[in-house]
Amino acid sequence: xxxxxxxxxxxxxxxxxxxxxxxxxxxxxxxxxxxxxxxxxxxxxxxxxxxxxxxxxxxxxxxxxxxxxxxxxxxxxxxxxxxxxxxxxxxxxxxxxxxxxxxxxxxxxxxxxxxxxxxxxxxxxxxxxxxxxxxxxxxxxxxxxxxxxxxxxxxxxxxxxxxxxxxxxxxxxxxxxxxxxxxxxxxxxxxxxxxxxxxxxxxxxxxxxxxxxxxxxxxxxxxxxxxxxxxxxxxxxxxxxxxxxxxxxxxxxxxxxxxxxxxxxxxxxxxxxxxxxxxxxxxxxxxxxxxxxxxxxxxxxxxxxxxxxxxxxxxxxxxxxxxxxxxxxxxxxxxxxxxxxxxxxxxxxxxxxxxxxxxxxxxxxxxxxxxxxxxxxxxxxxxxx
Numbered sequence: 423x424x425x426x427x428x429x430x431x432x433x434x435x436x437x438x439x440x441x442x443x444x445x446x447x448x449x450x451x452x453x454x455x456x457x458x459x460x461x462x463x464x465x466x467x468x469x470x471x472x473x474x475x476x477x478x479x480x481x482x483x484x485x486x487x488x489x490x491x492x493x494x495x496x497x498x499x500x501x502x503x504x505x506x507x508x509x510x511x512x513x514x515x516x517x518x519x520x521x522x523x524x525x526x527x528x529x530x531x532x533x534x535x536x537x538x539x540x541x542x543x544x545x546x547x548x549x550x551x552x553x554x555x556x557x558x559x560x561x562x563x564x565x566x567x568x569x570x571x572x573x574x575x576x577x578x579x580x581x582x583x584x585x586x587x588x589x590x591x592x593x594x595x596x597x598x599x600x601x602x603x604x605x606x607x608x609x610x611x612x613x614x615x616x617x618x619x620x621x622x623x624x625x626x627x628x629x630x631x632x633x634x635x636x637x638x639x640x641x642x643x644x645x646x647x648x649x650x651x652x653x654x655x656x657x658x659x660x661x662x663x664x665x666x667x668x669x670x671x672x673x674x675x676x677x678x679x680x681x682x683x684x685x686x687x688x689x690x691x692x693x694x695x696x697x698x699x700x701x702x703x704x705x706x707x708x709x710x711x712x713x714x715x716x717x718x719x720x721x722x723x724x725x726x727x728x729x730x731x732x733x734x735x736x737x738x739x740x741x742x743x744x745x746x747x748x749x750x751x752x753x754x755x756x757x758x759x760x761x762x763x764x765x766x767x768x769x770x771x772x773x774x775x776x777x778x779x780x781x782x783x784x785x786x787x788x789x790x791x792x793x794x795x796x797x798x799x800x801x802x803x804x805x806x807x
Contacts, residue, residue, distance in 0.1 A: 439651055443659030451633070451663050480564045480746060482510045484529040486520035489513065490537040499550065500533060502572035509568055524602060525776055527765075530555050531565050549598055556604030557772050558612050561743055566599055603772040611686075614679045615771040616740040618698065619764050620731070621671040626705025627712070627730035628723070630664050634713030635722035653802045657795075661706050668702040679771070689770030693780060697770070700787045701763040705730065707794030714801040734760035759790045 487500050492515075503511045512529055514520050523529045534551040542548035552569050554562040604611045637643045646656060672695070679685040687694070708730055716722045734740065737751065738760040744752050755761050766783040769776050 435650065436652075436655065440655050440658055443651065443655060444662050447633075447659050447663045451667070480561055480568075480743075481508055483508060483531070483561075483565050483568070484510050484512055485531040485533060485565065485569065486523055486529045487511045487513050488517050488520050488532060488534045489515060490517070491535050491539040493540040495540045495543060496535045499539070499573065499576050500535060502575050503533065503569065506568060506572055509565070509572070524553065524555055525773060526778065527555065530561065531569065533569060551598045551600070553600050553602055556601035556611075557768055558743060559604060562601055562604070570599075610683045611772060612768070613740075614675070614683050614685050615768045616738075616764055618672060618675045618767055619701070619734055619738065619740065619760050621675060622668050622698065622702050622763075623705050623730050623734040623760060625664055625668040625671055626702050627709040628726045629667075630660060630706050630709030631712040631716075631722040631726040632709075632719060633664075634660055634710055635716055635719045638713065638717035639719055654799060657710060657798060657802055660710060661703075664706055664709075665699075665702055668705070669699070672698050672702075685771060687771055688774035690775055693775065694767070694770045697763065697766050697780075697784055697787065700784060700791060701759065703791040704759045704763075704787055704794055707791060707798050710798035711794055711801060714798060730760075733758050734764075737761070738764045740764060759787055762786045 485503065487503060489496055489500070500511070503509050511533075512520075512523070517532075517534060520529070520532045520534075524532060532551075532553040534553070536542075536549065536551070539548050539550070550573060552566065554566050556562045643656065676687075676694075680687070709726060712725050712729070713722045716725060733754075737744070737755040738758055739755070744755045744761070747755070762783040766779065766787075769779050
């Protein structure tokens with residue numbers, strides 16, 4: 423009879439211990455905010471990243487060229503795009519296919535030559551439409567200038583052949599630019615969604631690693647290990663307060679994005695929140711693993727900065743497009759979970775519910791969360807060294 427009544431008691435004990443540990447963690451969080459000094463290693467890494475890993479040049483930008491008019495005149499008009507080292511044209515005949523590539527970020531722009539281009543040109547006034555992906559304003563402006571320059575060169579040649587003076591712009595052809603996913607043409611729309619990634623990384627990985635390492639350093643965990651408290655209860659008590667803080671940060675970011683910076687949210691708010699919670703679990707799991715391995719505040723803080731916050735800032739696509747950096751640096755960026763959350767969060771804000779990207783990135787983040795939380799449970803053992 424005593425054995426059959428044990429499970430309810432254990433279950434009740436689990437929740438009571440978890441509540442007590444969580445209250446302790448919340449009080450400690452509110453009473454003792456951590457302020458960290460940055461050592462020598464971080465500046466060295468920053469110098470290496472800025473010196474060798476970052477390139478703000480735009481080269482071989484993929485641009486869809488939609489030739490609705492297949493006449494020799496139309497082919498000659500866009501021939502300059504194929505010779506440019508800055509643009510990699512993707513030749514298409516369907517505007518719908520080009521728009522799909524733009525939504526999936528497989529191309530950065532669209533040059534559309536309408537079906538009556540040759541007839542309009544013969545009549546004296548023709549139009550070429552240029553669309554650019556406006557999430558990154560700087561990159562979009564550069565690509566637009568490259569396309570404009572290539573078309574200008576063709577117009578000058580046409581004017582020279584005709585023996586007339588070329589007027590400013592593109593002679594008798596008018597380029598009609600339009601910016602997608604950033605109608606305001608401001609970098610704020612590009613940067614504000616990325617701040618959610620940085621804040622959640624800072625709260626989830628950095629602070630969790632710091633506080634957990636402090637528990638190891640002060641011997642608090644060793645004292646807990648002689649009690650009935652289980653490792654999983656300790657980990658949950660560490661996760662809950664910082665998960666709440668991270669979600670508060672998310673709410674503040676969403677409010678600031680909407681009311682202060684007027685950044686639109688075209689995607690589902692529910693999907694945005696769920697994906698943010700998923701990434702927060704990834705960040706917290708990383709912080710727990712770092713602290714359990716190092717068991718030292720200084721080491722945990724340095725490793726957390728170097729493996730979570732700084733890569734999220736420099737190598738996740740927050741500041742620049744990863745397609746413009748060396749292959750090795752791009753591969754490092756693709757390993758980071760922040761890279762996938764950055765792509766997902768910006769898509770939800772500026773482009774809407776692009777389901778292939780949502781499913782892919784959420785699945786990757788879920789795998790990271792399971793692996794990191796499982797590893798944290800494995801390295802946090804109720805043993806004394």
